[in-house]
Amino acid sequence: MKHPSRQKQSAAGFRAKRPEAVPLLDLSRQYLAIRQDVLVAIERVCASQHFILGEEVAAFEQEVASVTGATSAVACASGTDALWLALIAVGIQPGDAVLTSAFSFFASASAIARAGARPVFADVDPDTLNLDAGRARAKLETSRPDIRALLPVHLYGQCADMDALQKLAEEFKVPIIEDAAQAIGAAWRGRRAGSLGLAAAFSFYPTKNLSAYGDAGLVTTSNVEYAEHMRHLRNHGSAKRYYHDEFGANSRLDAIQAAILRVKLPHLDEWNSQRQARAAIYERLFRESGLVDAKGSSPIRLLHVSPHARHVFHQYVIRATRRDELRAFLTERKIGTEIYYPVPLHLQDCFAYLGYRERDLPEAELAAREVLALPMFPELTEDEQGWVAESIADFY
Ligand SMILES: Cc1ncc(COP(=O)(O)O)c(C=O)c1O
Structure with a gap:
């Protein structure tokens, strides 16, 4: 790291050393600290020659489940796929509507459309930029019974107001699917993101707080049946090789990504x-x-x-x-x-x-x-x- 130090006194009175540049994100600093462990983990997978799902992925799923407080975790190819798997598993069908925040990454809404459902957007709380429960209520009052799920986003790493949203979910009898793509490790009243709704989607895209060396995602849930269904869905809708009871996707996590994520998770x-x-x-x-x-x-x-x-x-x-x-x-x-x-x-x-x-x-x-x-x-x-x-x- 080069930080040539030129002392400078600004109008505002700071006395910061002046770096040549400040990156928005510098993953190479993290890599320097964990490099040896990462290389050992990759070598372990290469030695096993088992590259898709398998023990490494199963171990990662268990470790993430315990970090989030959910009982099950299902790893998949991306956070986008994780949202889609969660929506299908909780029973969202073509013609349904799903309420989400108008201010999020595209995938929060595209996953709804991909499930065949209609996104209903509600405005955000200007102080947190998370889904505003009052405005969500107004949508539920006008669009019910079409709205079959709430999909709040824990934007920038802060949980949406889960007190108010859980109250809405109970009152209108709709499940919550958390878009926790940006929020691994976040909590609401001491309960971790990933255990605040019926299912939650995480992303391990390289810029995320817990990040893979490629695309990766995961769904948490404490419903064993949903977890089982998602395991089939991520593998072409198949429980038994070459027998398919529904259309799924190829959305399995690579063992190398799981091994790298397992190095990082304890940090x-x-x-x-x-x-x-x-x-x-x-x-x-x-x-x-x-x-x-x-x-x-x-x-x-x-x-x-x-x-x-x-x-x-x-x-x-x-x-x-x-x-x-x-x-x-x-x-x-x-x-x-x-x-x-x-x-x-x-x-x-x-x-x-x-x-x-x-x-x-x-x-x-x-x-x-x-x-x-x-x-x-x-x-x-x-x-x-x-x-x-x-x-x-x-x-x-
Ligand atoms: C809020 C939100 N939802 C969903 C996603 C989708 O995750 P991925 O890029 O892993 O598909 C992201 C990440 O980019 C995100 O920030």
Whole structure:
């Protein structure tokens, strides 16, 4: 790691060492720390010559189940497939509707469409950008009985308001499928994401808090029948080789990915704690500089962290005025940023058939214009964070 140190005093009074660049995410630092264990794990699989499912995958499934508090886990090829498997397993059928957040990664909604169902989008809580239970209620009151499931997303690593959503699920008798793709290790009132609904989908895409060296996903559930059904679905709808009782998919996890994930899983809690510590540092730096204030009139705003949530900061996202100009300024200084997400789901071209229009879901639309993800990963240094904060102060 090169961090040539040029001391610089900014207008905002920081005294950060000035790194050459600050990446949004640098996985090579993690690799340096675990390289030997990863190589041993890959060698173990190569020596076994067993590459798909098998013992390595079964062991990983058990380990993840115990981390999340669910009784079963079914590994598959991606988080996108995990959502689809969960939807089919809980009984979603063509013609059903499934309610989800308008502000998420595309797969939260495309998996619903792929199951043959109709996504119903509800607006988000502007403080957390998670599905707003009040707005979800309004949709349930108008679209019931079509809505057969709730699919909240634990956005950026913070659980949606599960108190309110579980109440809705009970009242309207619909199951919850958690989109926990960004939230492995997160919790709500001490219960882990993955055990807060009937089933939960995780992604181990390389940028995630627990990440594979390729695509990988998994579903957790405490319903043994659903788990069994998903094991068939991920393997061409087959319980017995070459006999198929339904259409499934080829969505099996590779043993090499499982072996790598098993090396990483024991580090997850510590890595998540390091992310939390870095989030606290950003917050302190922004408050000290006057970039955020209690009145909300400052140029950037932080998202609210619920006292009931263990937020694992998959992303560290601020809301910024003149967001695109700020982003260009940071890019000029080689500071990595990203916009999760520039287009809310109800306005994606492929969902035009659902008939949503601009201004239908104003909080999601405003968020799409304001959010900016800043560098966040466990190995991010305090100097790098100081330089990010100083640069944002310099811009404003
Ligand atoms: C909220 C959300 N849902 C679903 C997915 C899909 O996961 P994957 O990329 O593993 O298919 C992702 C990840 O990209 C995600 O962030």
